[in-house]
Amino acid sequence: MRHIARVGFGMVLIVGSIALIGFVPVEANTAQVAIHSGGVKDPVTTVSSGDEVTWVNATGNPVIHLDFESPPESHAYHMLFTSSTTLQFSRPGVYPYTVYIGARALAHRGRIVVK
Structure with a gap:
């Protein structure tokens, strides 16, 4: 009986550990x-689905x-x-996307490619 209880407890630990890995x-x-x-240093940026892109103002x-032109998910156009x-x-x-620096009319274009 003890052996069955130990095996059962071990199985619970394994299943519980696998379930936690999923979270x-x-x-x-x-x-x-x-x-x-x-302008934009690298006009084409390629990322994987789920990745983030950070634009940094170095001007x-x-x-x-x-x-x-077409924003990702529910983000704003501007x-x-x-x-x-x-x-x-x-x-x-x-x-x-298009970047405008300050009040200048000069536009710098780029694009994000998500694979």
Whole structure:
């Protein structure tokens, strides 16, 4: 009887451990897009589904305007930020965007490719 109880308890531990593994969240990778006064350093950024992209203002200008032609998930089409902004991309696809630096009319284009 003791042997059966030990085996049963061992099975509960194994099944419980496997169940807990399924609840461990997967960490997203983060790609970085540097925005300089001359434009976007790398106009095409490729990431995997679930990854994040951070745009970093390296222009010295206090305001960056980021416009998406078709935004990922429920994000806005237009975003303003000062130092940086981060978005997560869950669905595969191509997401073209335009960056405006400050009040300049000059547009810098880029795109996020999600595999």
